[in-house]
Amino acid sequence: MLERIPRRERRDLLVAWAAIAVAFTFLYLRDSVDLVWLLIIFVFSLLTVGIGFVFHELAHKFAAMHFGYWAEFRKDNIMLLMAVLLAALVGVVFAAPGATMVYGATTRRENGVISAAGPATNLVLCAIFAGIYFVGASLSPWVMILGMMGVQINAMLAAFNMLPVSVLDGKKVLDWDKGIFAVLFVASFGAVIAALTFL
Template identity: 35%
Template sequence: MCLIYLILLEFTKEELRNLTIAFVVLTFCFSIATVGLNVERILSILPIVMVSVVIGSLLHELGHKFVAMKYGCLAEFKLWPLGLVIAVVSSFFGFVFASLGSLHISPENLSDEINGKISIAGPMANLGLALIFIAIAALIYPLKIHSNVFI
């Protein structure tokens, strides 16, 4: 069923451009926040950061878009230039405050319930990813019964 929605998704050229810019900027922001301005170290972690950003961001936006489509709405990602600047500047301080854009939904006169469902779909996609990766991490790195840390 989700595959059918994915095939039916329509992206405008501007939306694809905006998403690409957001993904590239966010990838570099997380890389800089993680390893600083060392180009060699940035390049070494860039592939894994890029995969993480694309998976997390794309599924977040697709979550909004799927639910909007379910209710017969159009949804388009719009870039927020000031958000790009804030993300880049915050990355130099070791964290990323990312609000690179938003999904604009039409028609705008939706009920609060439908608008809420569309709005929560993105964060729920991220929560689902978090649970999946926590489960994978727990399988790869089993919990220790004791700890070597003493308080």
């Protein structure tokens, strides 16, 4: 699989992964300056948002490649900086550090499927991290925190990307199939509400 991810794309994914992990660290540490806690939350953010973000973008990439198109993630330095600054200053994460560029003239259906692959992957990861959270209840509070963050972050990534605006995934899915859009939209925002209410 790595041979299908060029060096430049790997570098862009790593830079964006680190930046978005910093942004979510600021989000979770709004009222704390404890350096040990900061390091722990940063590592947890790397694991949770790292997995969620990278898998989201790779889902787009491999869905596009399934249809015979070449696709690569490209970071956006301005959006990376904005994500970190907004999280640090106002406690909001605008998680759009770049995009997976698909090369070729896709059909509306292909574009919709490629776009849906990202949020759908985040929803699957929500379920996996929910399992980690509940298993962690009998193992360690650290495992519970990791599971909680994984559910919350992946739910937020799915919901943000399913907004039917501009170049986000939701707009492309809506243009393709309103029923699938409705299912993913409700599931994504339902996951956010459940994660923030019950975890």
